[in-house]
Amino acid sequence: MNVTIEGQVFDVQSGVSCRDALKGALSGKKFKNVVACRCNGTPLDLTATVPADTTTIEPVFADSPEGIELIRHSAAHIMAEAVQKLFPGVKVTIGPAIDSGFYYDFDYERPFSVDDLEAIEAEMQKIVAAAHPFTRTEMTKDEAVALFEGMGETYKVEIVRDIPADTVSVYRSGDFVDLCRGPHIPDTSFVKAFKLLSVAGAYWRGDEKNRMLSRVYGTAFADPKALKDHLHQIEEAKRRDHRKLGQQLDLFAFHEDVAPGMVYWHPKGMLLRTILEDFLRKEHLKRGYELVQGPQLLRREVWEKSGHYDNYRENMYFTVIDDNAYGVKPMNCVSHMLIYKSHLRSYRDLPRRMFELGVVHRHEKSGVLHGLLRVRQFTQDDAHILCRPDQLEAEIIGVIALVRDLMGLFGFDYRIVISTRPEKSIGSDEDWDRATNALIGAVATAGLSYTINEGDGAFYGPKIDIKVTDAIGREWQLSTIQVDFTLPDRFDLVYIGQDGERHRPVMVHRAILGSLERFIGVLTEHFAGAFPTWIVPVQARLLTVTDAQNDFAMGARDQLVAAGLRVEADTRNEKLGYKVREAQLEKIPYILVVGDKEVEAGGVNVRLRNGENLGLKTLAEVAEMIRADCQEPFKRGGMSYSFS
RNA sequence: GCCCACAUAGCUCAGGCGGUAGAGCACUUCCUUGGUAAGGAAGAGGUCAUGAGUUCAAGUCUCAUUGUGGGCUCCA
Numbered sequence: 001m002n003v004t005i006e007g008q009v010f011d012v013q014s015g016v017s018c019r020d021a022l023k024g025a026l027s028g029k030k031f032k033n034v035v036a037c038r039c040n041g042t043p044l045d046l047t048a049t050v051p052a053d054t055t056t057i058e059p060v061f062a063d064s065p066e067g068i069e070l071i072r073h074s075a076a077h078i079m080a081e082a083v084q085k086l087f088p089g090v091k092v093t094i095g096p097a098i099d100s101g102f103y104y105d106f107d108y109e110r111p112f113s114v115d116d117l118e119a120i121e122a123e124m125q126k127i128v129a130a131a132h133p134f135t136r137t138e139m140t141k142d143e144a145v146a147l148f149e150g151m152g153e154t155y156k157v158e159i160v161r162d163i164p165a166d167t168v169s170v171y172r173s174g175d176f177v178d179l180c181r182g183p184h185i186p187d188t189s190f191v192k193a194f195k196l197l198s199v200a201g202a203y204w205r206g207d208e209k210n211r212m213l214s215r216v217y218g219t220a221f222a223d224p225k226a227l228k229d230h231l232h233q234i235e236e237a238k239r240r241d242h243r244k245l246g247q248q249l250d251l252f253a254f255h256e257d258v259a260p261g262m263v264y265w266h267p268k269g270m271l272l273r274t275i276l277e278d279f280l281r282k283e284h285l286k287r288g289y290e291l292v293q294g295p296q297l298l299r300r301e302v303w304e305k306s307g308h309y310d311n312y313r314e315n316m317y318f319t320v321i322d323d324n325a326y327g328v329k330p331m332n333c334v335s336h337m338l339i340y341k342s343h344l345r346s347y348r349d350l351p352r353r354m355f356e357l358g359v360v361h362r363h364e365k366s367g368v369l370h371g372l373l374r375v376r377q378f379t380q381d382d383a384h385i386l387c388r389p390d391q392l393e394a395e396i397i398g399v400i401a402l403v404r405d406l407m408g409l410f411g412f413d414y415r416i417v418i419s420t421r422p423e424k425s426i427g428s429d430e431d432w433d434r435a436t437n438a439l440i441g442a443v444a445t446a447g448l449s450y451t452i453n454e455g456d457g458a459f460y461g462p463k464i465d466i467k468v469t470d471a472i473g474r475e476w477q478l479s480t481i482q483v484d485f486t487l488p489d490r491f492d493l494v495y496i497g498q499d500g501e502r503h504r505p506v507m508v509h510r511a512i513l514g515s516l517e518r519f520i521g522v523l524t525e526h527f528a529g530a531f532p533t534w535i536v537p538v539q540a541r542l543l544t545v546t547d548a549q550n551d552f553a554m555g556a557r558d559q560l561v562a563a564g565l566r567v568e569a570d571t572r573n574e575k576l577g578y579k580v581r582e583a584q585l586e587k588i589p590y591i592l593v594v595g596d597k598e599v600e601a602g603g604v605n606v607r608l609r610n611g612e613n614l615g616l617k618t619l620a621e622v623a624e625m626i627r628a629d630c631q632e633p634f635k636r637g638g639m640s641y642s643f644s
Numbered sequence: 645g646c647c648c649a650c651a652u653a654g655c656u657c658a659g660g661c662g663g664u665a666g667a668g669c670a671c672u673u674c675c676u677u678g679g680u681a682a683g684g685a686a687g688a689g690g691u692c693a694u695g696a697g698u699u700c701a702a703g704u705c706u707c708a709u710u711g712u713g714g715g716c717u718c719c720a
Contacts, residue, residue, distance in 0.1 A: 206719085208716075584681055
């Protein structure tokens with residue numbers, strides 16, 4: 001038969017293995033790099049016979065994304081074999097390849113610890129060196145059940161029973177046998193670079209009602225250099241850790257014994273946060289939002305009415321005041337409803353866009369708290385838009401424009417995910433269709449691409465999630481835009497239409513940065529602590545060479561502060577090198593050195609935080625430079641920055 | 645919440661087999677006035693997370709509590 005391989009047509013005899021078919025078609029060097037293949041798109045082992053109707057065979061190379069996944073999955077098998085050898089009686093469960101590596105979950109008499117990793121790794125090295133081939137066997141489910149029951153692998157038996165197909169495949173490599181869809185790499189020696197990274201507990205099937213298993217994480221690559229790069233990337237992420245930087249830069253702290261999961265903002269961090277908040281308020285006012293604020297504590301009855309008491313009680317804090325039960329707000333929407341209801345609204349009044357930097361409390365489980373990224377008290381840049389149905393799409397377009405401008409301002413790339421109606425949901429099909437189409441239409445109008453996440457919407461309406469990518473390629477979800485059909489109903493919100501009748505407004509919940517705490521955490525990691533000049537707490541610091549320049553430096557500082565800049569003077573009795581080092585470590589954008597020469601010339605010597613030296617500048621020039629630097633990011637969006 | 649690891653000075657960390665606590669940085673004082681990433685000296689600073697237990701004796705061993713870190717399906 002004629003088969004296309006890498007764009008060329010070859011005559012492949014029937015009954016020939018994929019390995020032999022490819023060997024004849026590829027150069028020796030290329031062939032050595034092949035770990036599996038796809039025949040007419042179906043992934044197969046190299047040992048498989050080329051299927052009769054095959055028209056194309058695509059080699060899967062070790063360094064392709066698919067190849068790396070196979071290597072990782074195979075590494076998981078190798079790890080399981082090593083663990084079985086070292087810890088007799090261990091039961092294996094599942095071990096997939098994941099984005100950054102692989103893991104395998106084990107059930108053993110004791111949990112594994114990081115101290116076990118070294119021994120497991122050494123055992124794996126032996127298996128890799130032995131180059132055991134992976135061999136595939138197909139069998140019926142009953143045969144597989146008997147096989148795994150015979151081995152005492154009860155978890156595997158459970159998995160086999162759950163598989164809908166009639167037959168399953170089993171892979172052997174060395175002494176290890178595992179249920180596996182495949183394909184696999186030809187033999188264990190193809191795992192050329194791997195490392196075990198950590199251990200963790202993990203529930204069987206991710207359900208906390210099930211038994212806790214012992215998970216071992218590792219990663220593997222096609223070659224040692226790629227592994228080294230990956231480990232370097234892990235180090236880089238550590239270097240950018242906002243918890244570490246937050247302490248080094250003295251932005252914020254936690255007092256675990258006083259308020260776990262709640263932030264203490266130190267002066268520098270609070271300054272940064274305040275600049276961000278002020279900017280957000282102004283920007284929202286420019287875009288037709290109104291600033292509002294509701295109370296922290298609301299009577300329990302209102303949470304019952306909103307549905308939070310039924311659906312969200314676990315995450316709420318309650319207290320009793322004068323025999324009345326109160327709930328601390330976990331969301332701002334209820335108050336915004338009440339503000340809407342304070343007047344009878346006309347169709348002419350709509351849309352109303354209510355913006356609140358709302359402080360909310362949510363009782364997150366203790367184990368999920370994580371620096372600023374997961375806290376129990378946080379501030380949302382929250383808004384609720386109440387509009388007529390015919391205004392919905394235009395409103396969403398406005399929100400997306402704001403997302404685009406804000407993400408552009410910080411230099412984040414992002415992608416858009418639209419989630420549609422889930423099985424368990426309320427509202428008419430008509431409402432859902434209209435709202436979902438409005439979301440899709442708005443994203444299309446904005447000229448942005450999106451993906452659809454079928455059935456992942458909230459029970460009360462469809463939503464748009466925006467996932468941003470930071471400077472080192474990690475993805476974060478910040479913004480969310482959700483249409484809500486329930487709350488306007490529950491609170492009986494109305495407006496009087498042109499026809500004189502009462503109508504139900506549509507509600508949109510939206511948060512762009514999400515939580516300010518979380519956003520500042522992400523920003524810190526994104527910029528590795530070197531914040532853009534417009535938002536950095538200290539924009540410039542004057543350093544005196546000796547105390548003879550102290551008066552000049554303090555005068556210069558006052559002048560720059562009066563010009564609206566955030567400037568400090570370091571007049572301590574320390575050597576210049578020492579002061580430079582400190583300012584540099586604090587990632588202050590402009591370091592202004594003042595010695596006798598500068599005093600004489602009436603200026604300062606400018607050093608940037610990247611170490612570059614700009615030489616002597618007048619104070620007016622410095623002020624202009626800093627202002628221009630502040631404006632720079634705003635040129636990308638339709639926004640401006642003011643120094644008031 | 646659950647599993648593992650961890651909790652010692654403001655910060656980063658040492659403290660063999662149980663015998664009354666140590667460094668660097670930061671801080672205070674003094675000397676030093678030094679031109680772009682750490683000048684020198686002295687001093688002060690700790691109920692070893694909290695509470696029990698074992699022991700003649702606990703930072704060290706055991707248990708509990710609180711908190712922190714890594715995780716808790718990316719479905720063979």
